[in-house]
Amino acid sequence: MKIACIGTGFVGVVTSAVFASFGHEVIGLDIDQDKIDALSAGEVPFFEPGLKELLDETLESQRLSFTTSYQEAIESAEVIMVMVGTPSAADGQADLKYVIKSSEMLAPNLDDGAIVVIKSTVPPGTNLKIREVISSKTEVNFTVASVPEFLKEGSAVKDTLHPARVLIGANDKATIEKLTLLHQPLTDNILVMKPESAQMAKYASNTYLATRITFINQIADLCQKNGADIEEVISGMGQDPRIGQHYWYPGFGYGGSCFPKDVSELAAYSRAVGEANNLMNKVHELNQERVPRLLAQFGNKIGGWGGKKVAVLGLSFKPNTDDTRQAPSLQIIPQLIEAGAEVRSYDPRASLPKLEEKTDQYQQLTSIEAATKKADIIMAVVEWPQITSFDYSQIKDPDLDQVFIDGRNQFSAEQIEKWGFKYLGIGRT
Ligand code: UDX
Numbered sequence: 001m002k003i004a005c006i007g008t009g010f011v012g013v014v015t016s017a018v019f020a021s022f023g024h025e026v027i028g029l030d031i032d033q034d035k036i037d038a039l040s041a042g043e044v045p046f047f048e049p050g051l052k053e054l055l056d057e058t059l060e061s062q063r064l065s066f067t068t069s070y071q072e073a074i075e076s077a078e079v080i081m082v083m084v085g086t087p088s089a090a091d092g093q094a095d096l097k098y099v100i101k102s103s104e105m106l107a108p109n110l111d112d113g114a115i116v117v118i119k120s121t122v123p124p125g126t127n128l129k130i131r132e133v134i135s136s137k138t139e140v141n142f143t144v145a146s147v148p149e150f151l152k153e154g155s156a157v158k159d160t161l162h163p164a165r166v167l168i169g170a171n172d173k174a175t176i177e178k179l180t181l182l183h184q185p186l187t188d189n190i191l192v193m194k195p196e197s198a199q200m201a202k203y204a205s206n207t208y209l210a211t212r213i214t215f216i217n218q219i220a221d222l223c224q225k226n227g228a229d230i231e232e233v234i235s236g237m238g239q240d241p242r243i244g245q246h247y248w249y250p251g252f253g254y255g256g257s258c259f260p261k262d263v264s265e266l267a268a269y270s271r272a273v274g275e276a277n278n279l280m281n282k283v284h285e286l287n288q289e290r291v292p293r294l295l296a297q298f299g300n301k302i303g304g305w306g307g308k309k310v311a312v313l314g315l316s317f318k319p320n321t322d323d324t325r326q327a328p329s330l331q332i333i334p335q336l337i338e339a340g341a342e343v344r345s346y347d348p349r350a351s352l353p354k355l356e357e358k359t360d361q362y363q364q365l366t367s368i369e370a371a372t373k374k375a376d377i378i379m380a381v382v383e384w385p386q387i388t389s390f391d392y393s394q395i396k397d398p399d400l401d402q403v404f405i406d407g408r409n410q411f412s413a414e415q416i417e418k419w420g421f422k423y424l425g426i427g428r429t
Contacts, residue, residue, distance in 0.1 A: 001024050001025070001078050001079065001182065002024070002025045002026075002027070002076055002077045002078055002079075003016075003019050003024050003025070003026045003027075003077060003078070003079045003080075003081065003182075004026075004027050004029060004073040004074050004077040004079070004080045004081070004106075005019075005026060005027070005028045005029065005081045005083060006029050006030075006073070006080065006081065006082050006083060006084060006102045006106065007029075007030060007082065007083040007084035007085065007098075007102070007120070008028045008029070008030040008032075008035055008036070008039055008066065009083065009084070009085060010046065010048070010153065010156065010257070011083045011119060011149045011151065011156075012028060012030070012081075012083040012084075013028065013039065013044065013051065013055070014048065014051060014151060014156045014157060014160050015081060015083060015119065015149070015160060016028040016058075016064060017051065017054040017055050017058050017064060017157075018054070018157065018160045018161055018186075019182075020058035020061075020063040020064035021054055021057065021058055021063075022185050023063065024063065024182075025063055026058070026063060026064050026065075027064075027065055027066070027067055027072065027073040027077070028064070028065070028066045028067075028073075029066070029067055029068065029069075029070065029073040029074075030066070030068065031068060032068075033068055036066045036067060036068050039055070039066045040059070040065070040066045042055055042056050042059055046321075046322060046323065047320075047321060047322040047349050048153065048154070048156050048157065048321065049154065049155070049157065049320055050157040050158070051156070051157055054157060070105045070106055070109050071109050073109075074106045074109035074110060074111075074114075075109050075111065076111055077111065077114060078111075078113070078114060078115065078178070079114070079115050079117055079178070079179070079182065080106055080110075080114060080115070080116045080117065081117045081119050081147075082099060082102055082103070082106075082116065082117065082118050082119060082120055083119045083120055083149070084098040084099055084101075084102050084120055085098055085120070086098065086099060086120050086121055086122060088261055088264060088265060088268075091268055091272070092264050092265060092267065092268030092271075093123065093265055093268040093269055093272060094121065094122055094123055094265050096122060096126060096129070098120075099118070099120055099122060099126070099130065100129070100130070100133055103116070103130045103133040103134050104133055104134075104137060106134070107133070107134040107136075107137035107138045108137050108138060110134070110138050110140050110142050111140065112140045112141050112142075113140075113141055113142070113174075114140070114142045115142070115143050115144075115145055115175050115178060115179065116130065116134065116142060116143070116144045116145070117144075117145050117146070117147050117179065118130065118144065118145070118146045118147075118195075119147055119148065119149045121148065121149075121199075121202055121203070121258075121261075121262060121265075122146075122199060123199065123203075123265070123269050124195075124196040124197075124199040124200045124203075125196060125199075126146075126199065127144045127145075127146055127169075127195045127196075127199075130144050131144050143170065143172045143174075143175040144195070145168065145169060145170035145172075145175050145176075145179060145195060146167075146169035146170070146195040146198040146199050147166065147167065147168055147169065147179065147183075147198065148167055148169075148198055148199065148201065148202035149202075150163060150164070150165075150202070150205065151163075153256065153257075153317075153318070153320075153321040153323055154318060154319060154320030154321045155320070160186075161186065162186065162187065163186055163187050163189075164187075164189065165187065165189045165190070165191060166183045166186060166187055166189065166190045166191070167191050167193060167197075167198040167201055167202075168180060168183070168190060168191070168192045168193070168198070169193055169194060169195035169196070169197060169198025169199065170192070170195060171194065171195070176192050180192070202262075203262055203265070203266045203269075204266075206258055206259055206262040206263070207262060207263050207266050207280055207283070209247060209254075209259070210254050210259040210260075210262070210263045210283055210287070211263075211279065211283050212247060212248050213247075213248055213250075213251075213253070213254045213259075213287075214253075214254075214283045214286050214287055215248070216230070216234065216248040216249070216250050217250050217251070217253065217286070217287075217290060217426075218286065219233060219250075219427065220250040220426050220427025221293070221297075221427065222427075223427040223428070223429070224297065224427060224429060227429050228427075228429075229427070229428050229429070230250055230409070230425075230426065230427030230428060231409055231427075231428065233427075234248065234249075249408060249409060250409060250426045250427050251328070251381075251407055251408050251409075251426060252290055252291055252294055252328035252332065252381060252407055253287045253288075253290030253291060253328055254287060255317035255318070255325070255326040255327045255328055256317040256318065256323065256325060256326055256327075257323065257325045257326070259326075260284070260287065260326045261326075263280050263283050263284045263287070264280070264284045266278075266280045267280035267281045267283075267284055290328070291328055291331040291332055291335060292331075292335060294407075294426070295332065295335055295336065295339070298405055298424060299339065301403075301424055302376075302377060302403055302424075304339070305336055305339035305340060305341040306339060306340035306341070307340055307341070307342075308340075308341045308342070308376045308377055309341070309342050309344070309374055309375045309376050309377070310336055310341045310342070310343050310344070310375060310376065310377045310378075310379060311343075311344050311345070311346070311368075311371045311372040311375040311377065311378045311379065312329060312332060312333060312336075312343055312344070312345040312346075312371075312379050312381055313345070313346050313347075313368060313371065313372075313378065313379065313380045313381060313382070313384075313387045314329065314346075314347055314380065314381040314382025314383070314384055314387055314407075315327060315329040315345055315347035315350040315351065315352055315364075315381075315382070316329075316347055316349060316350035316382055316384075317382075318382060318383075319382055319383050319384040319385065320384075321349070321350070322349035322350045322351075323350070324350050324351075324352060327350075328381060328407075329345070329347075329352065329381055329382075330352070330355075332379075332381060333345065333352065333355060333362055334355070337359055337361045337362060341361070341377075342361050342362075343361060343362045343363075344362075344363050344364070344365055344370075344371045344372075344373075344375065345362070345363075345364045345365070345371055346364070346365055346366070346367060346368050346370070346371035346372075346387075347364070347382070347384070348384050348386045348387075351364055352364065368386070368387065368390050368395065369394070369395055372392075372395045373395070373397075374397060374400070375397075375400075375402065376400060376401075376402060376403065377402070377403045377404075377405060378392070378395075378402060378403070378404050378405065378421070379405040379407055380404070380405065380406055380407055380408060380410065380411070381407045381408070382407075382408070383408045383410050388408075388410045388411070392404065392416065392419055392421070393419040393420075396419050396420045396421065398420070401422065402420070402421050402422070403421060403422045403423075403424060404416045404421035404422065404423050404424070405424045405425075406423065406424065406425040406426070407426065408426075409425050409426050409427075409428065411423070411425075413425060413428065
């Protein structure tokens with residue numbers, strides 16, 4: 001089957017390579033010529049485990065190619081997947097300008113019977129708008145379906161090859177059959193539903209997970225007040241099969257390109273449809289307050305940040321990615337600098353070059369040893385294996401009373417204290 005993938009961002013590149021690996025002829029399209037040249041040469045513009053290998057394999061087999069030409073990509077394609085960005089607009093809702101623009105561009109090149117699949121995260125009801133836009137520019141028969149993307153950065157290839165579920169939001173029988181066939185090699189767990197339901201399920205899934213994280217962060221704060229240990233609380237709660245232990249380790253708040261955006265977009269969507277008093281507003285607000293709140297908590301325990309040398313370990317928004325979008329480090333480091341600290345950082349992949357240019361109170365180093373040298377405070381922010389499995393006894397400075405802040409509750413307090421550090425975790429006293 002010929003598949004056109006519009007938008008070669010994170011989701012677009014992974015999806016193109018995965019479908020090509022199943023023997024389809026896939027053409028990835030982007031308006032950015034430099035991106036297309038790089039991808040055609042097998043260069044992935046970001047770090048994602050397993051993607052480079054898959055891209056090389058599918059490019060070499062000539063099942064995958066990239067272009068900037070709508071005509072080349074869309075002509076004779078049976079399925080066109082739209083995976084362009086949907087930045088947040090001024091009112092907080094998803095800005096559909098790129099989705100609309102690509103719909104206008106693809107329309108004149110559509111073949112009769114083509115299926116336009118919207119994978120970008122868009123508000124329920126968007127398919128009708130897209131239908132109108134395309135209809136105004138073509139006479140051919142086509143359908144619009146919604147198949148939202150649930151991949152996680154850092155395990156995107158695995159998640160796309162083995163999704164927990166595929167939601168096919170479509171009303172037309174032939175469209176449902178073709179999209180089911182296309183996704184069958186990936187999973188048996190294919191759910192067919194209305195496009196509006198698929199779009200709502202995408203927003204609701206991310207918002208639920210973000211709410212779960214925010215909830216446990218709140219409980220961790222309460223543990224600070226009463227001497228309970230959040231890890232014990234989580235294990236106690238997790239015994240209830242309705243709750244479970246998974247996916248709610250506390251920390252500096254959620255980041256990345258999806259959760260912050262999807263939660264605030266769902267909040268804005270709710271306001272726009274007359275539900276101003278919604279939970280999502282609060283979740284977003286609490287997550288925004290997370291970094292200043294924790295820095296104040298820790299600051300009180302260490303006698304203030306002024307004049308302290310702080311080693312921040314982990315800059316990406318989570319492990320196994322170089323993505324720093326909405327990463328807690330983007331707030332942590334400037335706030336520490338503002339409070340008078342001198343910050344050195346380490347990350348296995350990510351960097352914050354703009355911040356480094358701005359101030360001489362901040363420097364990124366290439367090893368944990370270098371970043372923690374003479375540090376008063378060592379703050380582990382991201383659970384990269386390189387950070388969590390490091391032997392910190394090697395870098396303990398006997399001349400300093402060093403504090404170890406475990407921003408992800410990944411370490412044993414006992415072990416860290418045995419090595420001579422004072423241990424501070426999240427929701428642990
Ligand atoms: C998320 C969704 O998981 C995915 O299904 C969706 O399609 C895109 O958004 P991603 O942003 O890649 O994926 O990362 P994820 O692993 O879900 O983590 C999101 C954020 O929550 C990270 O900042 C992470 O550190 C944080 N998090 C996650 C917590 O703070 N605690 C947790 O228990 C889990």
